[in-house]
Amino acid sequence: MPYFISESQSDCAGWATVKEETDGAYTTIGCHENKQDAIDQMLAVSISEDIEPGGEVSNRAVDLSAPAFIQANAKRGLKYLGEGYGGDGLTEGTKQAAREMAAGRITENKVRKMAPWFARHKVDGQAAKNSNPSDPQYPGAGLVAWLLWGGDSNFSDRAQDWAQRKIDALDAEEDSRSKMTKKIERRTFTIKNVEARQAEDGTMRLSGYAAVFNDDSVPLPFIERIAPGAFRKTLTETPDVRLLINHEGLPMARTKNGTLRLNEDETGLYMDADLPDTQAARDLYTLVERGDVDQMSFAFRVIRQKWNEGRTERTLTELSLADGDVSVVTYPAYPTTTVEAREQLKAAMQAVKEGRDISPETMMVLENIFSDLSEGHEYIMKAAQIMGEFMMMEDSTYMEDEEEDRAVDTVGSFVSWDSSGGTARGRIEHVMREGVLGIPGTDFSITAEDDDPAILIRIYEEVRDGWQATETLVGHKASTLTAIDALPEPSAEEAERKISLRLAQAIVNNTN
Numbered sequence: 479m480p481y482f483i484s485e486s487q488s489d490c491a492g493w494a495t496v497k498e499e500t501d502g503a504y505t506t507i508g509c510h511e512n513k514q515d516a517i518d519q520m521l522a523v524s525i526s527e528d529i530e531p532g533g534e535v536s537n538r539a540v541d542l543s544a545p546a547f548i549q550a551n552a553k554r555g556l557k558y559l560g561e562g563y564g565g566d567g568l569t570e571g572t573k574q575a576a577r578e579m580a581a582g583r584i585t586e587n588k589v590r591k592m593a594p595w596f597a598r599h600k601v602d603g604q605a606a607k608n609s610n611p612s613d614p615q616y617p618g619a620g621l622v623a624w625l626l627w628g629g630d631s632n633f634s635d636r637a638q639d640w641a642q643r644k645i646d647a648l649d650a651e652e653d654s655r656s657k658m659t660k661k662i663e664r665r666t667f668t669i670k671n672v673e674a675r676q677a678e679d680g681t682m683r684l685s686g687y688a689a690v691f692n693d694d695s696v697p698l699p700f701i702e703r704i705a706p707g708a709f710r711k712t713l714t715e716t717p718d719v720r721l722l723i724n725h726e727g728l729p730m731a732r733t734k735n736g737t738l739r740l741n742e743d744e745t746g747l748y749m750d751a752d753l754p755d756t757q758a759a760r761d762l763y764t765l766v767e768r769g770d771v772d773q774m775s776f777a778f779r780v781i782r783q784k785w786n787e788g789r790t791e792r793t794l795t796e797l798s799l800a801d802g803d804v805s806v807v808t809y810p811a812y813p814t815t816t817v818e819a820r821e822q823l824k825a826a827m828q829a830v831k832e833g834r835d836i837s838p839e840t841m842m843v844l845e846n847i848f849s850d851l852s853e854g855h856e857y858i859m860k861a862a863q864i865m866g867e868f869m870m871m872e873d874s875t876y877m878e879d880e881e882e883d884r885a886v887d888t889v890g891s892f893v894s895w896d897s898s899g900g901t902a903r904g905r906i907e908h909v910m911r912e913g914v915l916g917i918p919g920t921d922f923s924i925t926a927e928d929d930d931p932a933i934l935i936r937i938y939e940e941v942r943d944g945w946q947a948t949e950t951l952v953g954h955k956a957s958t959l960t961a962i963d964a965l966p967e968p969s970a971e972e973a974e975r976k977i978s979l980r981l982a983q984a985i986v987n988n989t990n
Contacts, residue, residue: 480532480574480585481507481523483516495519496535498583504535514958518897521920521952530571530921533587540647542589544579548628548637552579555625558617565619568626571921576626584628586648587921590914592641595627603633663778674767682753682763684721684730688776688804690746705795709742711781717799721751723762725775725805730759740799747776749804762806777802783928886959887911887931892938893959903965907951908934917953924953931956944968 480498487494490509493516497505507523510516524531544552556576558564575588602620606613609621609632621631629637673685689709695702720729721738731738731751739750753759765771782796886893887909894903908915915932916923924932937950945965 480529480578481520482532482535482585483513483520484535485513486535495523498532512896514895514954515897517922518952521922524920528570529574530569531587532585533922540644540651542584542586542644544582544584544628545640547630548584548640549580549582551625551628551630551637552576554631555622555627556580558622558625563617563619564622564626567619568623572623572626575921576628579628585921587923589641589644589648590923591916591921592627593638593645596624596629596635596638596641599624599627600633600635600638609633663780674763677752682755682759683751684753684763684766684806685748685750686774687746688740688749688774691744693746701791703791703793704746704797705793706744707742708794708797709740709747709799711796712798712800713740713742715800718801719799720803721749722803722805723758724807725777725803727758729803730754730762738804740804749774766806771806771808773807774804775807776804780928886961887933887956892962892964893933893935894962895954895959902937902952903940903945903962904935904937904952905947905965906933907936909956910934915953918951922953924955927955933959935959938965941968 482496482498482504484494484496484504485492487496487504487506487509489506493510493513494506495508495510495516497507499505508516508519510519520531555564556573559568559573559576575585578584579588599620602608602618602624605618605620607615607618607621608624610616624633625631627637628641673683675683675685677683689704691706691708692703717733719733719738719740721731722729730753733740737752737754741748741750753763762771776799779798779800779802780794780796781798782794784793784795785791887906889906889909891906892903893906894901896902910926910932912926914923914925915934917934926932933954933956935952935954937948937952938945939948944967946968
């Protein structure tokens with residue numbers, strides 16, 4: 479039975495490497511403090527037993543049990559395999575996955591591989607040995623493989639279509655979850671065409687554009703703009719949005735009860751609100767009408783975005799307003815990233831050292847850091863981290879820091895990371911900034927995320943007088959990697975030693 483990783487085992491506080499039993503239960507074989515260590519053990523035991531890793535156990539709502547027709551096709555493929563058909567090209571992983579499908583079980587990783595595999599191999603059905611039962615070479619290796627993957631003997635699209643529907647459902651579920659977990663951001667705009675007026679029934683109304691498309695932001699330190707259509711999807715989901723003053727207090731209006739209406743047009747996100755008959759609302763109405771207040775901030779989650787090649791410009795292509803707010807604000811509030819804060823702190827220290835005034839931009843960042851201290855634990859920890867870096871800075875930090883400038887997302891760079899066996903090292907082979915990165919030789923894959931590419935790395939092992947590349951490829955998120963100097967190559971004598979420690983361990987495990 480295949481091995482998986484799980485974050486929901488009752489006998490582990492963190493991540494666990496587990497084995498799936500015949501009854502569908504999962505038995506813990508190792509507990510780990512982080513996900514990567516669990517992945518490393520899953521890969522190691524899977525390699526030692528010559529089976530494909532199962533991937534991550536997930537409490538998904540999408541039903542991934544194999545339908546009857548896929549079970550029947552897999553059983554037929556296994557029957558042919560037992561009779562000696564199929565050739566030598568079939569991997570043990572494919573055979574094991576077919577046994578699982580015949581029993582009604584398919585992993586998410588397998589499902590995600592099925593649709594593209596069927597698309598690539600459909601052409602095999604044109605060969606007579608795979609399509610004509612009277613052909614002397616029937617059933618050919620192509621037909622046996624097709625059946626083992628769950629396809630039917632006439633090479634129809636039925637199994638491929640089933641797999642694609644499941645992939646779409648999994649992606650939709652993942653999108654839904656990501657909307658709930660993505661960090662809320664806020665942006666401030668000067669209200670466009672703002673209007674405070676009274677309706678015929680005497681109701682005070684406030685309207686204007688809370689956000690404008692293709693309007694460059696102030697440097698964050700990157701330039702940001704919102705693309706047309708960014709709000710289209712979230713508005714169809716009827717998000718519960720409140721109109722607030724300075725992001726706090728009782729709401730002035732709310733989409734849930736219809737007193738706040740949001741609409742996207744060719745200009746941007748248009749807001750129209752019926753204000754309550756309260757003193758705060760009357761004050762707000764008067765201030766907007768006089769022009770004392772003319773800026774608005776809205777809270778959102780980034781669902782999709784695009785960066786330019788130099789990562790100096792970000793375009794927001796899809797945003798979520800779920801549980802967010804639009805606020806009329808007295809002062810603009812710009813987000814402070816840790817990187818920006820560090821640079822602004824350096825600038826502040828340099829200005830003080832040279833007897834110059836601190837710039838308004840830097841002063842705003844410093845004020846944001848101190849104001850964070852009153853916003854709860856997460857913000858306190860962020861502010862404490864930044865202030866800790868501030869206190870530890872020395873004159874040398876004004877110079878460019880080589881370690882910070884090294885890339886951990888460039889092919890050919892050497893990196894290190896924490897693994898269950900200690901610190902591992904390797905060389906970057908491939909970088910994927912969008913989509914899913916499959917790890918060759920395994921069923922495991924990594925999904926690239928915004929600002930966190932998926933990285934394919936060739937592991938290096940230490941020998942007596944240097945480091946040499948192994949045959950093992952692993953995948954990590956860029957955020958888990960640390961850039962290091964190029965590893966020294968071994969001498970010619972040492973380079974002749976080709977048996978890796980990992981292969982030796984696998985041999986020992988198989989022998990045991």
